[in-house]
Amino acid sequence: MCCKPEKFRYYIKLTGIETHKFFYDKLTFIYLEMPKFTKKLEELESHFEKWLFILKNLQDLERIHLSMQGKIFAKLFDTAEIAGFTPEQVLAYEDSLKYYRDMKNSFDTARSEGWMEGLSKGRKEGLKEGREEGREEGRKEGIELTARNALKMGLSVADTAKLTGLTPEQIEKLG
Structure with a gap:
C-alpha cells in the first residue's frame, strides 16, 4: 500500500481535494494489509493480534490453541467448521439445531408453566393455611375474652373452666 514496511494498520479519513479538510x-476507515502481519503464534500479545492471526491463518488451523481459549474464539472456530460442511452436512446440522431449539423451547415453556402453577398452588395453600390459622387464633381470643368476662361477672375459676373448656391454670394466667 504505502509508507513503512512493518506497518500493516492504517487509519484513513476522507478529505476534500481542494480544501484539505476532513469531509466528515x-x-x-481502518485498512489492514494482512500480508504485512507476520507475527507468529508465540508473539501474539493482544486480542486484536489473535484475531488477525486467526483471520490470516484460519485455513491452516486445525484446533484452537491454548492462548486462544474463550467463547468468542470457540464460536469462530465452530462457525468456520460449519462453513466447511457439505450440503448434506449443512442440512443435517440445521435439522439438529432446529430439533435442539424446539426441545429447549418446550423445556423452557414447561418449566415456566410449572413454576407458575406451583406459585399459584402455593399461594392458594398459604392463603388456606392463613385463614385456618386466623380462625383458630380468633376462636382462642374469643374463648379468652369470654373467660375474662365470666371472671369479671363473678364466676369462679372452676365454673369459668367448665364454661370455656380452658383449664384452671390457663384461666389464672389470663388474670
Missing part, C-alpha cells in the same frame, strides 16, 4: 470527522 467521525468517519474513519
